[in-house]
Amino acid sequence: MNDLVREHTDLDVSDLEWLHLLVSEWQLLSDLSFADLVLWVPTRDGTRYVSVAQMRPNTGPTSYQDDMVGHLVPRGRRPLLDVALDEGRIVREGDPEWREEVPVRVESIPVRRDGRVLGVIARNTNLLTVRTPSRLELTYLQSASDLAQMIAQGAFPFPAEQVDMDASPRAGDGLIRLDAEGVVQYASPNALSAYHRLGLAADLVGHHLGKATAELAPERGPVDEALVKLASGWAPREFEVEGGDGVIQLRAIPLKPKGVHTGSLVLLRDVTELRRRERELMTKDATIREIHHRVKNNLQTVAALLRLQARRMDSANAREALEEAVRRVGSIAIVHETLSQTLDEQVEFDEIADRVLSMVAEISPGRVVARRTGRFGILSAEIATPLSMVLTELLQNALEHGFGPGESGSVDVAATRARDRITISVQDDGRGLPDGFDAQQAGNLGLQIVRTLVVGELGGTFDMIPADTRGTRVILELPLDN
Numbered sequence: 416m417n418d419l420v421r422e423h424t425d426l427d428v429s430d431l432e433w434l435h436l437l438v439s440e441w442q443l444l445s446d447l448s449f450a451d452l453v454l455w456v457p458t459r460d461g462t463r464y465v466s467v468a469q470m471r472p473n474t475g476p477t478s479y480q481d482d483m484v485g486h487l488v489p490r491g492r493r494p495l496l497d498v499a500l501d502e503g504r505i506v507r508e509g510d511p512e513w514r515e516e517v518p519v520r521v522e523s524i525p526v527r528r529d530g531r532v533l534g535v536i537a538r539n540t541n542l543l544t545v546r547t548p549s550r551l552e553l554t555y556l557q558s559a560s561d562l563a564q565m566i567a568q569g570a571f572p573f574p575a576e577q578v579d580m581d582a583s584p585r586a587g588d589g590l591i592r593l594d595a596e597g598v599v600q601y602a603s604p605n606a607l608s609a610y611h612r613l614g615l616a617a618d619l620v621g622h623h624l625g626k627a628t629a630e631l632a633p634e635r636g637p638v639d640e641a642l643v644k645l646a647s648g649w650a651p652r653e654f655e656v657e658g659g660d661g662v663i664q665l666r667a668i669p670l671k672p673k674g675v676h677t678g679s680l681v682l683l684r685d686v687t688e689l690r691r692r693e694r695e696l697m698t699k700d701a702t703i704r705e706i707h708h709r710v711k712n713n714l715q716t717v718a719a720l721l722r723l724q725a726r727r728m729d730s731a732n733a734r735e736a737l738e739e740a741v742r743r744v745g746s747i748a749i750v751h752e753t754l755s756q757t758l759d760e761q762v763e764f765d766e767i768a769d770r771v772l773s774m775v776a777e778i779s780p781g782r783v784v785a786r787r788t789g790r791f792g793i794l795s796a797e798i799a800t801p802l803s804m805v806l807t808e809l810l811q812n813a814l815e816h817g818f819g820p821g822e823s824g825s826v827d828v829a830a831t832r833a834r835d836r837i838t839i840s841v842q843d844d845g846r847g848l849p850d851g852f853d854a855q856q857a858g859n860l861g862l863q864i865v866r867t868l869v870v871g872e873l874g875g876t877f878d879m880i881p882a883d884t885r886g887t888r889v890i891l892e893l894p895l896d897n
Contacts, residue, residue, distance in 0.1 A: 416467045419485060423458045423465045426533060433528045433574075438468045440572040441536070443668075443682075446586040447559035448538055449475035449552075453483050454526070455496055456534035463489050464496055464535075473587060474555070478519045478539035499523035499535045505567050511542055518542040527569035536566065554592050554601045558680050564672035573651040583653060584666050584684035591681040597625050597647030600678070609685040614659030623647070624681065628665075631658040648679025661687040707755035714748035739811065739861075746771055746807040750800045762799045764791035768828065771803055775810040782823045783814055783843075789830035791837065798893070801868040808861040809841045809889050817845025817887060824886070837893050844886040854879035854889075869893070 416438065420431050438454065445452045451471050455464040466486045471477045490497055498506045503525050511518040524536040548556065565571035589606035591599055602610075602619040610619060613631040625643035632642060645654050648667040655664050668680040718741045725737035749770050753762045765787070772785040794802065806828070813826045822845070829840040854862065854877065869877040875893035882888045 419467045425459050436572050445470045445472045446474045447555045450538045450540040451478045453537045463487050476541045478541045495523040496535050499525045503532050524563045525567050561670040561672040576651040584682040588684035593648050593679040609663045612661030662690045704755045707751045711748045711751040718744045746803040750803050760796040761793050764794045771806050784825045787828045791830045801872050805868050808865050812861045813843040817843040839891040842888040
């Protein structure tokens with residue numbers, strides 16, 4: 416619609432926003448009318464109309480088998496459009512049109528905003544299945560007529576009401592028609608069933624909807640007064656009511672076809688099962704976060720025990736080995752701590768990488784500076800946990816073997832992320848690799864852990880090469896599962 420409006424008309428941004436708001440709401444008008452809707456906007460030179468949007472009803476057969484969006488017709492070919500645009504009124508005169516042996520009643524509804532007519536809605540009703548209407552259909556048609564008049568007056572849609580139309584109730588879900596006082600004039604079978612699930616034992620017709628709804632809800636006090644007002648349909652609002660064994664979602668639409676409040680339309684949907692599933696998911700999410708939190712706590716306890724044990728060791732080698740184990744356990748704990756604060760099994764790994772850098776740098780305070788460039792981005796837990804251990808081992812290896820006692824330098828971690836891969840570089844400016852060093856055969860425990868995790872678990876590649884000037888560079892290539 417944006418492209419068609421900009422190409423063929425002089426409508427400004429605010430006019431276009433109004434048309435978008437109308438199109439987001441007009442499924443309701445189409446369903447209540449049992450009719451197709453086509454939005455026609457006059458072209459810049461005023462000699463033609465361009466169709467910028469189309470809607471088919473969910474409640475009846477379509478009148479258009481073809482897509483009408485983008486069609487251009489000259490003025491004069493469809494007189495009802497001309498009259499509605501020029502006179503600013505709803506036009507219903509004329510005989511039915513015949514389209515592929517199907518009689519179609521055509522009506523034109525001007526679309527008004529701030530006193531100006533921006534375009535015309537052509538409402539096309541397939542008359543092939545016309546029969547004596549039921550009470551439900553009569554209520555639909557009367558409500559559609561009221562909405563059409565409000566569109567022609569510029570009183571619908573409601574610009575202050577932001578509604579998610581994908582989640583909002585529709586006419587077929589349940590419909591209640593109220594009079595000006597909020598008393599129920601008609602309730603569809605689906606609407607009545609939804610209220611029975613809330614605990615209503617009687618019929619709704621003849622009862623004040625706001626008071627009846629407040630009585631079914633468990634709350635008391637000021638909440639009741641607000642609920643009575645909302646369910647009476649005095650303002651365009653969407654809200655939920657829970658009571659008995661059910662939850663219903665309601666949307667109130669005040670009807671002011673001639674500028675005077677004559678009643679309201681209340682659309683409602685039984686969302687009991689949907690809310691139950693959402694609560695189950697929230698409970699599962701909370702349980703998973705609690706598990707990660709407890710795992711983190713247990714790992715921190717293990718790390719503390721290892722640290723205590725290291726302090727009691729007389730052997731320097733044994734003490735160093737336990738301190739390395741503390742850092743390995745700590746890197747895993749960082750991931751679980753991050754997962755305990757998220758709603759899914761995805762983590763922002765940049766924060767984890769920075770914490771790993773800080774943790775490992777503690778073994779050489781003030782001598783070697785550890786830095787990160789680039790972004791790891793969001794990674795799944797399956798990648799983040801082993802990658803945090805790999806990063807810990809590589810940093811620990813660089814600090815311990817790249818620099819001697821009292822030596823200073825830097826270790827740089829760089830991440831470059833593509834669509835399906837991530838490249839990680841860990842480079843130091845230390846003493847470099849010994850002669851004949853083979854990264855794929857080196858036997859120390861840290862590099863064995865790196866090889867096992869990178870190649871075996873993450874399905875990536877791992878190599879250690881001399882840096883361009885001085886020191887060592889480690890390159891990791893890891894596939895991403897997104």
